[in-house]
Amino acid sequence: MTRSAAIAVIITAAVAASILRLPFLSVRPVHTDEAVHAVKFGELLEDNAYRYDPYEYHGPTLNYFTLIPAWVRGQVAFEQLDAVTLRLVPAVFSLLLVLMPILLIKPLGPGVAALASVLTALSPAFAFYGVYYIQETLLVAFTFMAVAAGYHYCRSQRPVYAVLTGGALGLAFATKETFLIVLACMIGAAALWVLVCKRSGGWSMLQGFGSHVVAGIGAFVVVAVVFFSSFFTNPEGIVDSVRTYGIYFARGGGHDTMHVHPWYYYLSLLTAFRLGDGPIWSEAFVLVLAVVGMVAALRKRLPGDASSGLFCFVGFYAILLAVAYSVIPYKTPWCLLGFHHGFILLAGLGGWYLLSLCRGEMRVAVAVVLAAGVLHLGFQAWMSNGEYASSTENPYVYAQTTEDVPEAAKELELFAKAYQEDEQLAVEVVFPGGDYWPWPWYLRGFDKVGYYSGVDFSVEAAPVVIASTEVRGALMRKLYELPPPGQKHLYVPLTEDELLLRPAVPFEIYVRKDVYDRAMLSDEIPVGEQE
Template sequence: MTDEESIISPPYGRPPAFAPATTARGRWVDGKWVTDHSEIPAYGPELDGESGAGSPESSPGNERGWRRDLPYRWEFGAYASLFLVALVMRVWDLGGRAVHHDESLHGYFSWQLFNGSGYLHDPLMHGPFLFHITAGSFFLFGDNEVTLRLAQALFGTALILTPLLLRKRLGNVSALVIAGMLVFSPSLLYFSRFARNDIFVAVWTITLVAMVWRYLDNRRPRYVYLTAALVALGFATKETQFIVVALVAIPLLVMARSDVLGWLWGRRKISEWGPSGGMLVVIATLSLPMIGAASGLIQGALGLTLANNDSSTGLPLGTADGAGETVAIAITIFLLVVSILIGVLWNWRVWLTGFAIAAGIFVVLFSTIFTNWNGLASGVWQSLGYWVAQQGVARGNQPDFYYVMLTSVYEFLPAMIGLVGAVYYALKGDAFTRFLAYWPLATFVAYSAAGEKMPWLEVQVALPFIFLGGKALGDLVTTLNWRPTLAGGGWYVFAGVPIAVMVLWRLIFLNDTQPGLAGLDVPTGAVVLFGVLALLAAGLFWLTRRVGSRQAMALVGVSVAGLMAILTIRTGWVACYQDPDVPNELLVYTQTSPALASLAGEIAAVASLTGEGADLRVTIDGSSGFTWPWTWYLRDYSQVSYSDMGYSRPDGPSDSSVAVVHTRNENIAKSAFENDFTDGRRFPHRQWFPETYKNTSWKQFVDTLVRPTRWQNALNFFLYRDMSQSIGSEDAFVYFDRDIPFRALE
């Protein structure tokens, strides 16, 4: 067992009951419930590597300090309030945004599963979990835009409670701060209202991390079983699980290094490994059979097709072919046998139980509840094989600094605090806080190195930053000796920090092209502003003399975090509720326009007006992928035709009542529809953010960050979403049969 494994949290459980007349208070300390405040060590920043060691100012025995053992009712009330706020924020107007292209794919194939048409695993749309749970939502509540996104909204709400799983490690206050950050995180909020897999992955990821650390604390087998279930659910949800298990396994390997080296040298049996080594065995062996398709990276040298990367062959991307198929089967069997042998040597009873749980989940989901046995093969091999084939494609074509940009716009609060916390914990933290310091940085590197970079992957980048930043902010809050600090003049900091920010803002952008301060010329305005800053600095110096420099600076840090929290709430509100389907946000990627959703409503009105109902004839030009999201919106209509008019021109007048045609085929449509249809009405089909940053090099990006002269445009976007270019659009025309009595709709 390594030194890191000796640093464990107190046992989980509730304190012993006190006699009815007893009013003593206490908390867990070093494995026992302490009621005498004189016995309770200070609980501030983790300075000595043990959870709970720190400044005496934060001791619960000191009435002036902040209690880390929050009263149970207060804590329960806080979590309940955050949970309700999160639920309302995630379900409010959930169906109001136009259905995104990807959402329509997920919704349509889930609808087919719900209707009994089955489901075939396709790694293009990731794992089968989303389709099963969405089909279940349709079964329970009907199929519509709300139920399409309902599972994501509920998982996004449940995510708020996940800090409770690590509460003993994080501390009560830090866990509560993290929960608050999860509620209002703009990226988590947006994709909790979006029919994709990413919020499911976030829940699996943090729960997996919690189970790992709980097992390190007490080695209870149930945490192995839950870990096995979470590994399987992750692979059945999205292929980013390969990154997740690697990022979790690396620190386990570091902590278990003496065990691993001892085994390699023949000095220690696997069954003698400590908890970190045991958990490494569980995660590695359950994941090992899934990585065989990585051999596709060297298929050229082998002269085999192990992960097909040429769609023109007609073979599904990521699959093996010919002799490569035989080799793929052999590789998978070999990896499975190795996993079983290692697991049995470690702890055969516990490992086989965990393996059975993981295999059961995998088989049920990938076989679509025993109706598609080919899904097992595609799940084991093609899940990774498809993305091996796509790595060179680099879908999204985003720059290396993409997640730096997204994080600075949406997750600046946890990122800025977290980076400071990472330095502190790396130097003075224990094993857990060092993991928190490692986790977001490693995640950022991994996703930046991946070929595909998309805004929804910001969920995976933001999540560990929130846990690191929330832990750091919570520890900062608990170091403050609140009552004497506020009584000593600390209240003035809450007013002084916003004033200082506004003064610095004016100084940075004070120049001859802008009006001076209150009508003053630029030099005089600068003198006034520097004078205000001097007064604020004097006030801060006065406060440090009264309460101490650590207390004063900690209060400044909390105040700055409060300002960023307010700005974070505003950012999330604008992104999710103001214009959620207009791509003036970096989070909005090639979004279906609101005009298309409105047109879908018009088509429904025409179906009712003509009496044709579900038999209404509709023609959709499938050029440029315009089939989606119409396949979702028109799923209940039986007489819909989809064809690319650029390749299959209409032979004569259409017998449809409604036709939607890509603008590139306008002339074809005019010749086919001019006599029997109304004039075409142009509308935006899909729109996208003007990605002018793609032409920016790393040097130019860094230059924008460090040169005040280049901050103005960046800040205008950051605060007001002012863009130098208009959003991009790909349009279509809609034509209606002239015989439709539209006057009846007026």
């Protein structure tokens, strides 16, 4: 395949990736983690106030990059934000990942770069988390930028590439605390790369690196300081960016049992997953090709001027990162993107290698198998953001907010409109342990909202109460037993059906009877919805 043809395929893959991502930006209910990051971003948007928190929220890059779509769409207040604005950021970086093989089209080989781009575009994992308002896609993109710039520096010893490498690593550092694991695996992969490739030019590719290391470190420090200091308005953020690692090491050790999973958790998600009568999900096609690609890299069976050193580095890095994440008890499914992207690059080489081994009818057969595998990935990607966008039958859905929440929020907005014009409707949200997310996102249009970890008997009950079923007894006591005669109100359940915040997390909504009746008599509630 020629360079021009490969670029055409990569651009086509980016178009396909946009079709699998952009139409689905607002389909899935906003996840708890997305809501937390959205509220944090809202503070930056409205008050230009961002302070890095070493305990939660991860790094600042996601917040600052989200300013761009918010400004472009004319959204200057938290209340004006929507899921499209938020999810445009990871979606754009997901598309950039599809295009980035162009940066390494010669050392990867045109055909390999094209196939890797197609696999990135159609991977259900990358498609699903490409419309997820979290840091992971940004972290993978910045890491790949660093790899590309680092490779070009090793080949040319041009200082501009050293600066770009340091800057990309600085962005990765300012994105998420797992950067430290990424960096350690990159160093380990580089060491293995030198040991394996030293007889075929591996050492020569590293010659001269030390002469510009200061420039690279300088770029890293500048980028990190700018973001963590909130553009020099919060010097404490620089110290916190280092202090945070003690906190996250403790968390990664398994102290948070909610996210503790067995070592094979990520592997099980990628190889084969099926829940109930749902479809079978699998990216084993990519994993098998990645194994073939690693073999080809070690045997130096590469296309044209492709670099065995680069492929070995990517392979070692992906394997080390997969092992590191698998060993750590604390696991969230989106972390697999980091090493899975390395496997995808190797899979591109594996597909090319298989084709190069065959001739005649056998090559046609291999091409058909590869095409079938690619189409199957694309079908899964479409399902992951469409029909199964919030279904537990999707392996990448994790503690997902149910449709009950946005549907209930829409009804509450109608009640608020029907309420007295000179008085805003107050809402009381009660969930043990403060586990009320993502309600702060869905109630962003309400100015009078109180959030509680338990029933507060010292506060008068609000006209609308959203509460976990765990506090039902205490809530009924507050509503009906404690108020003195003449001050009691009847409360009506919003629905008789069970409502779920997330799977296995039920909640209830109670509306004061006078508010409920006023809404039913107003024009705000459609006639078909009135009881």
